[in-house]
C-alpha cells in the first residue's frame with residue numbers, strides 16, 4: 001500500500017519521506033498531518049506529462065479545496081501547476097503566496113461581489129460562472145472596472161458518476177452550473193457573447209469526485225464537444241478552453257482501484273480532436289485534480305490514549321484525534337487503512353479506531369486488523385492528505401494539528417499547531433446585556 005510514500009525498517013519503525021514517524025511525533029506532537037513531498041511531486045509530474053502528450057498541450061489546475069496553505073500554493077507555483085480556488089479565502093492564500101494569478105481558475109456556486117472584485121483586480125486567469133445572476137454581476141463589476149472578464153461557463157452535463165451522493169456534481173438536478181437539459185446554458189452563452197465586458201473563453205463541467213471509471217470522463221468531454229459543435233454551427237462561436245474538472249480516484253484501501261490518468265487523458269484528447277470541426281483548433285483541455293495529487297501523499301499520526309474491550313468483545317483503540325481532523329468517515333463512511341509504528345505489519349486482532357470527540361459517530365476506522373496495541377503507541381492512518389486538514393474543525397474546542405512536509409530525510413513545518421490562545425483569539429469576553437441598556 002502506497003509503497004513510495006513510506007518505508008518500514010527491520011524493527012517495523014515507519015518512516016515517511018525518510019523521516020521516522022516517531023521523530024516527527026516527538027518533534028511536532030500528535031495528532032500530526034504529514035505530507036510527502038516526493039509523492040506530491042511525482043503526481044504533479046505524472047499529470048503534466050500526460051497533459052503534454054495532448055495536442056494542444058492541456059493544463060492542470062490543482063483543486064485547492066483538497067488542501068491549501070500558503071506553503072502549498074508556493075510549492076504548486078514553483079512547479080508550474082495552476083490552481084483552482086473556490087472562495088475569497090483560497091484566492092487570498094494564493095495572493096499571499098505570490099501565486100501566478102493568470103494560472104488560476106476561480107470557481108464556486110456562490111461568489112460575492114467582493115470576491116469577484118478581488119479576483120478581477122488581481123487578474124485571475126478565468127472566472128468560472130455558475131448562474132445567470134452571477135454572470136450579470138461579473139458583467140457589472142467588469143464594466144465598472146472598464147475591463148473584460150475572462151470567463152468559463154460551468155455546465156451540468158447530466159453524467160452520473162458512481163461515487164458517494166454527496167460528492168456527485170454532474171447530474172442535471174445538481175446545484176452547480178447551468179443545466180444542459182433546459183436550454184439555460186444557451187441563454188448564458190447569449191448573455192456572455194452580447195456583453196462587451198465578458199470574454200467567453202470556454203466551458204467547464206465537473207462530474208464528481210473519487211471516480212474510478214474512465215468512461216465518465218470521456219463522456220463528459222464528448223458531451224461538451226457536442227454542445228460547442230452546435231454553437232459553432234449556429235453562432236460561429238468556438239471556445240479556446242474546455243475544462244473537464246477533477247475527480248480522479250485514489251486508493252484509500254485495498255478495495256480501491258484508481259484509474260490510469262494517462263489513459264483517461266489520451267481518450268479525452270482523442271475524442272476532442274475527433275469532434276473538432278476541420279476549420280477550428282481543438283480547445284485546450286483543462287483538468288482540476290485535487291485528491292489525486294495530495295490524498296496518498298498524506299498520513300496522520302495519532303497517539304494511542306487508551307484501549308478497551310467492551311461487552312460483546314469489541315476492541316477499541318482511542319487516539320488523540322478524530323472527526324475534528326478527519327470528518328470523512330463520519331460524513332461519507334470513508335474508509336482508511338492504519339498501521340502501528342514499531343509493531344509487526346501483520347495484525348492479530350480486530351480493532352475499532354475511535355476518535356476523541358464527544359460523539360459515538362467519531363470512529364476513524366470501523367474494522368482494522370492490527371498487532372496488539374498499547375497506550376503510547378503511534379498509529380499511522382494513510383491517505384489523509386486530501387480533504388482532511390481542509391475540512392478540519394475546532395469541534396469540542398480541540399486545536400487543529402500541525403502540518404509538516406517531509407522530503408529527503410528532512411521535515412519542514414507548513415502549518416503550526418493551534419494553541420489554546422488561538423482558540424479564544426476571536427472571542428470577546430462576556431458582558432452583561434443589561435449594561436447595554438441606557
Ligand code: LLP
Pocket residue numbers: 063065066084107167169206208209210245246247248288289290291292328332386387
Ligand atoms: N473541480 C471542481 C469544480 C470540483 O467541484 C472538485 C471537487 C474538484 C475539481 C476536485 O475534485 P478531486 O480531484 O479532488 O476529486 N469533500 C469531499 C470531496 C468534495 C469534492 C468537491 N469538488 C471528500 O472529502 O471526499
